[in-house]
Amino acid sequence: xxxxxxxxxxxxxxxxxxxxxxxxxxxxxxxxxxxxxxxxxxxxxxxxxxxxxxxxxxxxxxxxxxxxxxxxxxxxxxxxxxxxxxxxxxxxxxxxxxxxxxxxxxxxxxxxxxxxxxxxxxxxxxxxxxxxxxxxxxxxxxxxxxxxxxxxxxxx
Numbered sequence: 382x383x384x385x386x387x388x389x390x391x392x393x394x395x396x397x398x399x400x401x402x403x404x405x406x407x408x409x410x411x412x413x414x415x416x417x418x419x420x421x422x423x424x425x426x427x428x429x430x431x432x433x434x435x436x437x438x439x440x441x442x443x444x445x446x447x448x449x450x451x452x453x454x455x456x457x458x459x460x461x462x463x464x465x466x467x468x469x470x471x472x473x474x475x476x477x478x479x480x481x482x483x484x485x486x487x488x489x490x491x492x493x494x495x496x497x498x499x500x501x502x503x504x505x506x507x508x509x510x511x512x513x514x515x516x517x518x519x520x521x522x523x524x525x526x527x528x529x530x531x532x533x534x535x536x537x
Contacts, residue, residue: 388462390531391503394493402453402486407441409480415445440477446520447472450509453486462529464502472522476513483514491523495530502529 409428416425420442423430431439441449447469454460478484487510495503505528511520 387459388529389459390462391493391495391505391528392531394461394490394505394528396490396493398490400488402457402488403483405449405453405484405486407449407478407480407482407484409439412439412441412445412478412480415448416442419444436477438479440479443474443520446474446478446511447522449484450486450511450520450522453484453511454488454509461505461526464527464529467504467525467527470523470525472520474520475518478511478513478519482519484519485512486510487512500530502527504528 413426413428416422422442424434424436424440425431425442425445428439431437455463489508489510490505491508492506493503504525506523506525508521508523510518512518
């Protein structure tokens with residue numbers, strides 16, 4: 382009885398399935414802290430300077446939104462048995478994310494296919510959208526992930 386009971390294997394994904402993961406609260410402190418290290422532009426790190434920017438206030442960096450998406454997908458009790466991410470496609474930053482936004486993630490499965498060359502794994506493609514509390518889509522992308530198949534139990 383290990384962590385396998387909480388893993389989601391290739392066989393558990395179904396094309397057209399949808400799931401929503403609610404409840405990530407984006408704070409001003411987090412926006413600034415992330416951006417100070419990874420994207421130190423005024424609209425991300427300086428609330429006063431951000432007021433005079435095109436955005437009219439502090440916004441999260443795009444890389445920060447991507448990190449929130451990964452966090453939402455993998456920091457929960459049942460998570461995919463991912464070997465690795467094979468690629469991200471069609472990345473679109475649609476609306477700015479602001480302090481106080483409550484961010485939900487919508488995952489839509491596009492494709493599931495077993496590997497032809499390695500029977501212990503397969504490929505899952507998902508469309509991922511981050512949505513704020515007002516129903517506005519902030520970020521959308523497609524990920525392609527390599528996922529383990531369910532291990533055999535060893536019983537016939």
